[in-house]
Amino acid sequence: MNELISVFIIALLGSAGHCIGMCGGIVLAYSSKLESNKIIYHLSYNLGRVSMYVALGIVVGFIGSMFSLNIFFKSSLFVLAGICMILAGLSLFGKISFFKKLEYNIQNTRWYKSIFQKYLQIQSVSGIFILGMLNGLLPCGFVYAFLFKAASSGSILSGALIMLSFGLGTIFALFLFGVISRSILDKNEIRKLFLNLASIAIIIFGVLMVYRGIMIFGGGNVSHGNHGMHIMDANATKPMHMH
Template sequence: MNPTGLDFPPLIAAFVFGLMGGAHCIGMCGGIMSALTFAVPPSMRRPARMGGLLLSYNLGRITSYMAAGTLVAAFGTLISLSPLARLILQGLAALMLILMALYIANWWKGLLRVEAVGKRLWRHLEPVGRRLMPVVHFPQAFALGAIWGWLPCGLVYSMLAWSLAIAQPLQGALLMGAFGLGTLPALLATGLAAHKLSHLIRHPATRTLAALTIIAFALWQLWTLNAHLGGHDHVPSHSDSQPHSHSHTNH
Protein backbone atom coordinates (compact mmCIF):
# COMPACT_ATOMS: atom_id res chain seq x y z
CA MET A 1 0.00 0.00 0.00
CA ASN A 2 1.48 3.33 -0.94
CA PRO A 3 1.92 5.97 1.82
CA THR A 4 -1.09 8.01 0.70
CA GLY A 5 -3.43 5.06 0.34
CA LEU A 6 -3.94 6.05 -3.31
CA ASP A 7 -3.15 4.33 -6.56
CA PHE A 8 -2.60 7.42 -8.74
CA PRO A 9 -0.17 10.33 -8.54
CA PRO A 10 -0.96 12.34 -5.40
CA LEU A 11 1.10 15.34 -6.54
CA ILE A 12 -1.03 15.75 -9.65
CA ALA A 13 -4.15 15.47 -7.52
CA ALA A 14 -2.83 18.11 -5.09
CA PHE A 15 -2.09 20.46 -8.01
CA VAL A 16 -5.62 19.99 -9.37
CA PHE A 17 -7.09 20.65 -5.91
CA GLY A 18 -5.15 23.92 -5.75
CA LEU A 19 -6.41 24.84 -9.20
CA MET A 20 -10.00 24.01 -8.27
CA GLY A 21 -9.69 26.00 -5.06
CA GLY A 22 -8.98 29.12 -7.13
CA ALA A 23 -12.36 30.63 -6.34
CA HIS A 24 -11.58 30.53 -2.64
CA CYS A 25 -8.10 31.94 -3.30
CA ILE A 26 -9.46 34.84 -5.34
CA GLY A 27 -12.09 35.59 -2.71
CA MET A 28 -9.81 35.27 0.30
CA CYS A 29 -6.44 36.39 -1.06
CA GLY A 30 -7.45 38.74 -3.87
CA GLY A 31 -7.66 41.61 -1.40
CA ILE A 32 -4.27 40.67 0.02
CA MET A 33 -2.75 40.69 -3.46
CA SER A 34 -4.17 44.17 -4.01
CA ALA A 35 -2.78 45.33 -0.66
CA LEU A 36 0.63 43.93 -1.54
CA THR A 37 0.51 45.73 -4.87
CA PHE A 38 -0.20 49.03 -3.15
CA ALA A 39 2.61 48.28 -0.69
CA VAL A 40 5.00 48.95 -3.58
CA PRO A 41 5.87 52.67 -3.99
CA PRO A 42 4.12 54.14 -7.08
CA SER A 43 7.45 55.04 -8.69
CA MET A 44 8.43 51.34 -8.70
CA ARG A 45 5.22 49.87 -10.13
CA ARG A 46 6.64 49.03 -13.55
CA PRO A 47 5.00 45.95 -15.12
CA ALA A 48 8.17 43.84 -15.19
CA ARG A 49 9.07 44.70 -11.61
CA MET A 50 5.53 44.16 -10.37
CA GLY A 51 5.48 40.76 -12.05
CA GLY A 52 8.70 39.83 -10.25
CA LEU A 53 7.35 41.04 -6.92
CA LEU A 54 4.07 39.12 -7.34
CA LEU A 55 6.05 36.00 -8.18
CA SER A 56 8.26 36.55 -5.11
CA TYR A 57 5.20 36.94 -2.88
CA ASN A 58 3.80 33.65 -4.12
CA LEU A 59 7.08 31.78 -3.93
CA GLY A 60 7.30 32.85 -0.30
CA ARG A 61 3.73 31.69 0.29
CA ILE A 62 4.37 28.29 -1.31
CA THR A 63 7.60 27.91 0.65
CA SER A 64 5.60 28.34 3.86
CA TYR A 65 3.11 25.72 2.65
CA MET A 66 5.99 23.31 2.06
CA ALA A 67 7.50 24.06 5.48
CA ALA A 68 4.12 23.38 7.11
CA GLY A 69 3.76 20.17 5.11
CA THR A 70 7.19 19.03 6.29
CA LEU A 71 6.37 19.77 9.93
CA VAL A 72 2.98 18.06 10.03
CA ALA A 73 4.26 15.03 8.09
CA ALA A 74 7.15 14.74 10.55
CA PHE A 75 4.61 14.87 13.37
CA GLY A 76 2.66 12.19 11.52
CA THR A 77 5.65 9.86 11.75
CA LEU A 78 5.40 10.09 15.55
CA ILE A 79 1.68 9.40 15.85
CA SER A 80 1.39 6.74 13.14
CA LEU A 81 3.77 4.18 14.57
CA SER A 82 1.01 1.54 14.52
CA PRO A 83 -0.82 0.49 11.32
CA LEU A 84 -4.16 1.35 12.94
CA ALA A 85 -3.06 4.92 13.72
CA ARG A 86 -1.87 5.32 10.11
CA LEU A 87 -5.25 4.19 8.80
CA ILE A 88 -7.06 6.59 11.14
CA LEU A 89 -4.94 9.48 9.87
CA GLN A 90 -5.69 8.56 6.26
CA GLY A 91 -9.39 8.42 7.07
CA LEU A 92 -9.14 11.90 8.63
CA ALA A 93 -7.39 13.17 5.50
CA ALA A 94 -10.21 11.82 3.32
CA LEU A 95 -12.79 13.49 5.57
CA MET A 96 -10.99 16.83 5.28
CA LEU A 97 -10.98 16.51 1.48
CA ILE A 98 -14.74 15.96 1.54
CA LEU A 99 -15.15 19.09 3.69
CA MET A 100 -13.02 20.95 1.13
CA ALA A 101 -15.33 19.76 -1.65
CA LEU A 102 -18.47 20.84 0.22
CA TYR A 103 -16.93 24.28 0.73
CA ILE A 104 -15.86 24.72 -2.90
CA ALA A 105 -19.36 23.79 -4.12
CA ASN A 106 -21.02 26.18 -1.60
CA TRP A 107 -22.95 23.22 -0.16
CA TRP A 108 -21.66 23.61 3.40
CA LYS A 109 -19.28 26.16 4.94
CA GLY A 110 -18.23 24.13 7.97
CA LEU A 111 -14.62 24.20 6.81
CA LEU A 112 -14.50 27.89 7.80
CA ARG A 113 -14.66 26.81 11.43
CA VAL A 114 -11.38 24.97 10.97
CA GLU A 115 -9.73 28.28 10.05
CA ALA A 116 -10.22 29.42 13.62
CA VAL A 117 -7.39 27.06 14.56
CA GLY A 118 -4.79 29.33 12.97
CA LYS A 119 -6.16 32.72 13.99
CA ARG A 120 -4.09 32.96 17.16
CA LEU A 121 -0.86 32.38 15.26
CA TRP A 122 -1.90 34.87 12.58
CA ARG A 123 -2.47 37.60 15.19
CA HIS A 124 1.24 37.37 16.02
CA LEU A 125 2.45 37.15 12.42
CA GLU A 126 0.37 39.95 10.86
CA PRO A 127 2.22 42.78 12.68
CA VAL A 128 5.53 41.30 11.50
CA GLY A 129 4.29 41.47 7.92
CA ARG A 130 3.28 45.09 8.28
CA ARG A 131 6.84 45.97 9.28
CA LEU A 132 8.05 44.73 5.88
CA MET A 133 6.07 47.42 4.04
CA PRO A 134 6.63 49.29 1.78
CA VAL A 135 8.07 46.56 -0.43
CA VAL A 136 11.06 47.66 -2.51
CA HIS A 137 13.19 44.49 -2.83
CA PHE A 138 12.46 40.96 -4.06
CA PRO A 139 13.77 39.29 -0.84
CA GLN A 140 11.45 41.59 1.09
CA ALA A 141 8.51 40.45 -1.07
CA PHE A 142 9.51 36.82 -0.55
CA ALA A 143 9.59 37.29 3.24
CA LEU A 144 6.19 39.00 3.20
CA GLY A 145 4.79 36.17 1.07
CA ALA A 146 6.23 33.62 3.50
CA ILE A 147 4.28 35.28 6.32
CA TRP A 148 1.17 35.40 4.13
CA GLY A 149 1.49 31.61 3.73
CA TRP A 150 0.45 31.17 7.38
CA LEU A 151 -2.86 33.00 6.88
CA PRO A 152 -5.64 30.76 8.28
CA CYS A 153 -7.16 28.86 5.35
CA GLY A 154 -9.46 25.85 5.48
CA LEU A 155 -8.28 24.58 2.09
CA VAL A 156 -4.66 24.67 3.21
CA TYR A 157 -5.61 22.84 6.42
CA SER A 158 -7.34 20.15 4.36
CA MET A 159 -4.13 19.56 2.43
CA LEU A 160 -2.10 19.59 5.65
CA ALA A 161 -4.32 16.81 7.00
CA TRP A 162 -3.35 14.83 3.93
CA SER A 163 0.34 15.59 4.57
CA LEU A 164 -0.13 14.42 8.15
CA ALA A 165 -1.51 11.11 6.89
CA ILE A 166 1.43 10.66 4.51
CA ALA A 167 3.76 10.80 7.53
CA GLN A 168 6.83 11.34 5.32
CA PRO A 169 8.33 14.86 5.57
CA LEU A 170 9.67 15.04 2.00
CA GLN A 171 6.41 13.85 0.49
CA GLY A 172 4.47 16.21 2.75
CA ALA A 173 6.55 19.13 1.47
CA LEU A 174 6.12 18.09 -2.16
CA LEU A 175 2.37 17.64 -1.72
CA MET A 176 1.96 21.15 -0.31
CA GLY A 177 4.25 22.54 -3.01
CA ALA A 178 2.10 20.97 -5.72
CA PHE A 179 -1.04 22.38 -4.08
CA GLY A 180 0.54 25.84 -3.89
CA LEU A 181 1.51 25.73 -7.57
CA GLY A 182 -2.08 24.89 -8.40
CA THR A 183 -3.26 28.10 -6.72
CA LEU A 184 -0.83 30.27 -8.73
CA PRO A 185 -2.95 30.87 -11.88
CA ALA A 186 -5.78 32.43 -9.88
CA LEU A 187 -3.47 34.65 -7.83
CA LEU A 188 -1.12 35.74 -10.62
CA ALA A 189 -3.84 36.60 -13.14
CA THR A 190 -4.45 40.33 -13.45
CA GLY A 191 -6.89 42.67 -15.18
CA LEU A 192 -9.29 41.19 -17.73
CA ALA A 193 -7.72 37.74 -17.38
CA ALA A 194 -8.42 37.79 -13.65
CA HIS A 195 -12.04 38.79 -14.26
CA LYS A 196 -12.59 35.99 -16.78
CA LEU A 197 -10.79 33.44 -14.61
CA SER A 198 -12.75 34.49 -11.55
CA HIS A 199 -16.04 34.20 -13.45
CA LEU A 200 -15.12 30.73 -14.74
CA ILE A 201 -13.98 29.43 -11.35
CA ARG A 202 -16.98 30.89 -9.52
CA HIS A 203 -19.50 29.44 -11.99
CA PRO A 204 -21.77 26.94 -10.16
CA ALA A 205 -21.12 24.25 -12.76
CA THR A 206 -17.35 24.58 -12.37
CA ARG A 207 -17.55 24.49 -8.59
CA THR A 208 -19.90 21.50 -8.64
CA LEU A 209 -17.62 19.58 -11.01
CA ALA A 210 -14.62 20.40 -8.83
CA ALA A 211 -16.45 19.30 -5.67
CA LEU A 212 -17.62 16.01 -7.20
CA THR A 213 -14.09 15.28 -8.41
CA ILE A 214 -12.62 15.85 -4.94
CA ILE A 215 -15.36 13.77 -3.29
CA ALA A 216 -14.70 10.93 -5.75
CA PHE A 217 -11.00 11.17 -4.89
CA ALA A 218 -11.71 11.06 -1.15
CA LEU A 219 -14.15 8.15 -1.51
CA TRP A 220 -11.54 6.26 -3.52
CA GLN A 221 -9.11 6.81 -0.67
CA LEU A 222 -11.66 5.50 1.85
CA TRP A 223 -12.36 2.50 -0.38
CA THR A 224 -8.65 1.61 -0.51
CA LEU A 225 -8.49 1.91 3.28
CA ASN A 226 -11.47 -0.38 3.63
CA ALA A 227 -9.88 -2.88 1.26
CA HIS A 228 -6.68 -2.70 3.27
CA LEU A 229 -8.57 -3.35 6.51
CA GLY A 230 -10.45 -6.21 4.88
CA GLY A 231 -7.17 -7.86 4.06
CA HIS A 232 -6.33 -7.97 7.77
CA ASP A 233 -9.60 -9.34 9.09
CA HIS A 234 -8.11 -12.75 9.78
CA VAL A 235 -5.55 -12.79 12.56
CA PRO A 236 -3.65 -16.06 12.68
CA SER A 237 -4.05 -17.88 15.97
CA HIS A 238 -1.18 -19.45 17.80
CA SER A 239 -2.22 -22.87 16.55
CA ASP A 240 -2.34 -21.53 12.96
CA SER A 241 1.26 -20.47 13.24
CA GLN A 242 2.44 -23.96 14.22
CA PRO A 243 3.51 -26.33 11.44
CA HIS A 244 1.24 -29.34 11.04
CA SER A 245 2.89 -32.71 11.30
CA HIS A 246 1.41 -36.18 10.92
CA SER A 247 4.38 -37.91 12.57
CA HIS A 248 4.11 -39.38 16.02
CA THR A 249 6.59 -38.75 18.78
CA ASN A 250 8.35 -41.90 19.87
CA HIS A 251 8.73 -42.50 23.57
Protein backbone atom coordinates in the same frame (compact mmCIF):
# COMPACT_ATOMS: atom_id res chain seq x y z
CA MET B 1 3.40 10.33 -9.19
CA ASN B 2 -0.24 10.15 -10.38
CA GLU B 3 -1.37 11.30 -6.95
CA LEU B 4 0.91 14.35 -7.10
CA ILE B 5 -0.38 15.21 -10.57
CA SER B 6 -3.96 14.95 -9.28
CA VAL B 7 -3.13 17.30 -6.39
CA PHE B 8 -1.54 19.75 -8.84
CA ILE B 9 -4.59 19.75 -11.15
CA ILE B 10 -7.06 20.20 -8.28
CA ALA B 11 -4.95 23.07 -6.90
CA LEU B 12 -4.78 24.63 -10.37
CA LEU B 13 -8.57 24.58 -10.68
CA GLY B 14 -9.23 25.68 -7.12
CA SER B 15 -6.72 28.52 -7.19
CA ALA B 16 -8.69 30.25 -9.94
CA GLY B 17 -11.74 30.18 -7.68
CA HIS B 18 -10.65 30.23 -4.05
CA CYS B 19 -7.15 31.71 -3.99
CA ILE B 20 -8.00 34.78 -6.07
CA GLY B 21 -11.02 35.40 -3.90
CA MET B 22 -9.10 35.03 -0.65
CA CYS B 23 -5.59 36.22 -1.52
CA GLY B 24 -6.32 38.45 -4.50
CA GLY B 25 -6.75 41.45 -2.21
CA ILE B 26 -3.26 40.94 -0.79
CA VAL B 27 -1.79 40.69 -4.30
CA LEU B 28 -3.54 43.88 -5.35
CA ALA B 29 -2.44 45.62 -2.13
CA TYR B 30 1.29 44.98 -2.54
CA SER B 31 1.10 45.48 -6.33
CA SER B 32 -0.40 48.94 -5.89
CA LYS B 33 2.55 50.01 -3.73
CA LEU B 34 5.27 48.82 -6.11
CA GLU B 35 6.99 51.41 -8.29
CA SER B 36 7.05 48.92 -11.14
CA ASN B 37 4.96 45.78 -11.62
CA LYS B 38 8.02 43.57 -12.15
CA ILE B 39 7.57 39.83 -12.50
CA ILE B 40 10.27 39.18 -9.88
CA TYR B 41 8.02 40.54 -7.13
CA HIS B 42 5.15 38.21 -8.00
CA LEU B 43 7.54 35.26 -8.27
CA SER B 44 8.96 36.12 -4.85
CA TYR B 45 5.48 36.34 -3.28
CA ASN B 46 4.43 32.96 -4.71
CA LEU B 47 7.70 31.28 -3.81
CA GLY B 48 7.20 32.50 -0.25
CA ARG B 49 3.75 30.90 -0.17
CA VAL B 50 4.96 27.62 -1.63
CA SER B 51 7.93 27.49 0.76
CA MET B 52 5.58 27.79 3.72
CA TYR B 53 3.29 25.09 2.29
CA VAL B 54 6.26 22.72 1.93
CA ALA B 55 7.37 23.49 5.50
CA LEU B 56 3.86 22.73 6.77
CA GLY B 57 3.86 19.54 4.68
CA ILE B 58 7.06 18.42 6.41
CA VAL B 59 5.52 19.06 9.84
CA VAL B 60 2.24 17.22 9.21
CA GLY B 61 4.08 14.45 7.35
CA PHE B 62 6.24 13.92 10.43
CA ILE B 63 3.17 13.83 12.67
CA GLY B 64 1.52 11.38 10.28
CA SER B 65 4.60 9.14 10.31
CA MET B 66 4.15 8.57 14.05
CA PHE B 67 0.62 7.30 13.42
CA SER B 68 1.89 4.94 10.73
CA LEU B 69 3.70 2.82 13.29
CA ASN B 70 0.42 1.11 14.21
CA ILE B 71 -2.19 -0.20 11.76
CA PHE B 72 -5.10 1.01 13.90
CA PHE B 73 -3.66 4.53 14.17
CA LYS B 74 -2.71 4.57 10.49
CA SER B 75 -6.20 3.56 9.38
CA SER B 76 -7.71 6.06 11.84
CA LEU B 77 -5.51 8.81 10.38
CA PHE B 78 -6.75 8.03 6.86
CA VAL B 79 -10.38 8.02 7.98
CA LEU B 80 -10.00 11.25 9.99
CA ALA B 81 -8.08 13.00 7.21
CA GLY B 82 -10.64 11.81 4.65
CA ILE B 83 -13.55 13.10 6.71
CA CYS B 84 -11.80 16.46 7.15
CA MET B 85 -11.19 16.63 3.38
CA ILE B 86 -14.87 15.92 2.74
CA LEU B 87 -15.85 18.68 5.19
CA ALA B 88 -13.33 21.05 3.61
CA GLY B 89 -14.67 20.26 0.15
CA LEU B 90 -18.26 20.84 1.27
CA SER B 91 -17.16 24.09 2.90
CA LEU B 92 -15.48 25.29 -0.30
CA PHE B 93 -18.57 24.16 -2.20
CA GLY B 94 -20.62 26.46 0.02
CA LYS B 95 -22.72 23.71 1.59
CA ILE B 96 -21.39 24.14 5.14
CA SER B 97 -19.33 26.75 7.00
CA PHE B 98 -16.62 24.35 8.21
CA PHE B 99 -13.69 26.74 7.72
CA LYS B 100 -15.28 30.01 6.64
CA LYS B 101 -15.83 31.36 10.15
CA LEU B 102 -12.25 30.52 11.15
CA GLU B 103 -10.86 32.18 8.02
CA TYR B 104 -12.96 35.29 8.55
CA ASN B 105 -12.15 35.66 12.27
CA ILE B 106 -8.39 35.32 11.80
CA GLN B 107 -8.28 37.73 8.88
CA ASN B 108 -10.05 40.37 10.92
CA THR B 109 -7.88 40.14 14.02
CA ARG B 110 -5.59 43.02 14.96
CA TRP B 111 -2.33 41.02 14.70
CA TYR B 112 -3.20 39.88 11.18
CA LYS B 113 -3.87 43.40 9.98
CA SER B 114 -0.81 44.91 11.71
CA ILE B 115 1.74 42.35 10.53
CA PHE B 116 0.44 42.39 6.98
CA GLN B 117 0.40 46.17 6.92
CA LYS B 118 4.04 46.13 7.96
CA TYR B 119 5.22 43.89 5.12
CA LEU B 120 2.92 45.49 2.58
CA GLN B 121 4.97 48.66 3.06
CA ILE B 122 8.27 46.90 2.30
CA GLN B 123 8.89 47.34 -1.42
CA SER B 124 11.64 44.74 -1.79
CA VAL B 125 11.89 41.20 -3.14
CA SER B 126 12.74 39.81 0.31
CA GLY B 127 9.86 41.70 1.93
CA ILE B 128 7.39 40.37 -0.62
CA PHE B 129 8.81 36.86 -0.07
CA ILE B 130 8.12 37.12 3.69
CA LEU B 131 4.64 38.44 2.90
CA GLY B 132 4.07 35.30 0.83
CA MET B 133 5.25 33.10 3.71
CA LEU B 134 2.89 34.88 6.11
CA ASN B 135 0.12 34.39 3.58
CA GLY B 136 0.89 30.66 3.65
CA LEU B 137 0.11 30.59 7.38
CA LEU B 138 -3.38 32.01 7.00
CA PRO B 139 -6.26 29.68 7.89
CA CYS B 140 -7.57 28.39 4.57
CA GLY B 141 -9.92 25.48 3.96
CA PHE B 142 -8.30 24.81 0.60
CA VAL B 143 -4.85 24.52 2.18
CA TYR B 144 -6.13 22.49 5.12
CA ALA B 145 -7.72 19.95 2.78
CA PHE B 146 -4.31 19.07 1.37
CA LEU B 147 -2.54 19.30 4.72
CA PHE B 148 -4.85 16.47 5.82
CA LYS B 149 -3.84 14.62 2.68
CA ALA B 150 -0.15 15.25 3.43
CA ALA B 151 -0.57 14.02 7.01
CA SER B 152 -2.19 10.80 5.82
CA SER B 153 0.87 10.04 3.69
CA GLY B 154 2.72 9.13 6.90
CA SER B 155 5.98 10.41 5.45
CA ILE B 156 7.97 13.64 5.74
CA LEU B 157 9.07 13.44 2.11
CA SER B 158 5.59 12.60 0.79
CA GLY B 159 4.06 15.33 2.92
CA ALA B 160 6.51 17.87 1.50
CA LEU B 161 5.93 16.69 -2.10
CA ILE B 162 2.14 16.81 -1.76
CA MET B 163 2.25 20.38 -0.47
CA LEU B 164 4.83 21.31 -3.12
CA SER B 165 2.50 20.00 -5.83
CA PHE B 166 -0.37 21.89 -4.23
CA GLY B 167 1.66 25.10 -3.98
CA LEU B 168 2.88 24.92 -7.58
CA GLY B 169 -0.70 24.38 -8.72
CA THR B 170 -1.81 27.60 -7.01
CA ILE B 171 0.92 29.76 -8.53
CA PHE B 172 -0.48 30.29 -12.03
CA ALA B 173 -3.74 32.02 -11.12
CA LEU B 174 -2.26 34.35 -8.49
CA PHE B 175 0.82 35.09 -10.59
CA LEU B 176 -1.32 35.98 -13.60
CA PHE B 177 -3.64 37.99 -11.40
CA GLY B 178 -0.69 39.89 -9.95
CA VAL B 179 0.95 40.63 -13.30
CA ILE B 180 -2.12 41.96 -15.06
CA SER B 181 -4.11 42.82 -11.89
CA ARG B 182 -7.44 42.17 -13.60
CA SER B 183 -8.13 39.18 -15.79
CA ILE B 184 -10.75 36.71 -16.94
CA LEU B 185 -10.01 34.86 -13.70
CA ASP B 186 -11.57 37.77 -11.81
CA LYS B 187 -14.98 36.97 -13.29
CA ASN B 188 -17.14 35.57 -10.49
CA GLU B 189 -18.90 33.02 -12.71
CA ILE B 190 -15.66 31.45 -13.95
CA ARG B 191 -14.11 31.50 -10.49
CA LYS B 192 -17.16 29.73 -9.05
CA LEU B 193 -17.06 27.06 -11.76
CA PHE B 194 -13.38 26.28 -11.12
CA LEU B 195 -13.89 26.29 -7.36
CA ASN B 196 -16.85 23.92 -7.59
CA LEU B 197 -14.86 21.49 -9.75
CA ALA B 198 -11.97 21.56 -7.27
CA SER B 199 -14.37 21.12 -4.33
CA ILE B 200 -15.94 18.04 -5.89
CA ALA B 201 -12.48 16.57 -6.54
CA ILE B 202 -11.48 17.21 -2.91
CA ILE B 203 -14.63 15.46 -1.67
CA ILE B 204 -13.88 12.47 -3.92
CA PHE B 205 -10.31 12.42 -2.58
CA GLY B 206 -11.73 12.42 0.95
CA VAL B 207 -14.12 9.55 0.26
CA LEU B 208 -11.30 7.49 -1.23
CA MET B 209 -9.12 8.20 1.81
CA VAL B 210 -11.86 7.05 4.20
CA TYR B 211 -12.27 3.89 2.12
CA ARG B 212 -8.52 3.33 2.12
CA GLY B 213 -8.39 3.75 5.89
CA ILE B 214 -11.12 1.16 6.36
CA MET B 215 -9.36 -1.24 3.98
CA ILE B 216 -6.02 -0.76 5.77
CA PHE B 217 -7.62 -1.71 9.08
CA GLY B 218 -9.53 -4.61 7.56
CA GLY B 219 -6.51 -5.74 5.58
CA GLY B 220 -4.36 -5.53 8.67
CA ASN B 221 -6.70 -7.81 10.59
CA VAL B 222 -6.97 -10.27 7.69
CA SER B 223 -3.25 -10.27 7.19
CA HIS B 224 -2.66 -10.85 10.87
CA GLY B 225 -5.27 -13.59 10.92
CA ASN B 226 -3.80 -15.27 7.87
CA HIS B 227 -0.39 -15.12 9.46
CA GLY B 228 -1.78 -16.97 12.47
CA MET B 229 -3.45 -19.53 10.22
CA HIS B 230 -0.19 -20.17 8.40
CA ILE B 231 1.52 -20.85 11.70
CA MET B 232 -1.25 -23.23 12.73
CA ASP B 233 -1.07 -25.01 9.39
CA ALA B 234 2.68 -25.29 9.68
CA ASN B 235 2.37 -26.78 13.18
CA ALA B 236 -0.34 -29.16 12.04
CA THR B 237 1.69 -30.49 9.17
CA LYS B 238 4.96 -30.61 11.01
CA PRO B 239 6.10 -34.28 11.19
CA MET B 240 6.51 -35.85 14.60
CA HIS B 241 9.73 -37.64 15.45
CA MET B 242 9.87 -40.53 17.87
CA HIS B 243 12.81 -40.58 20.21
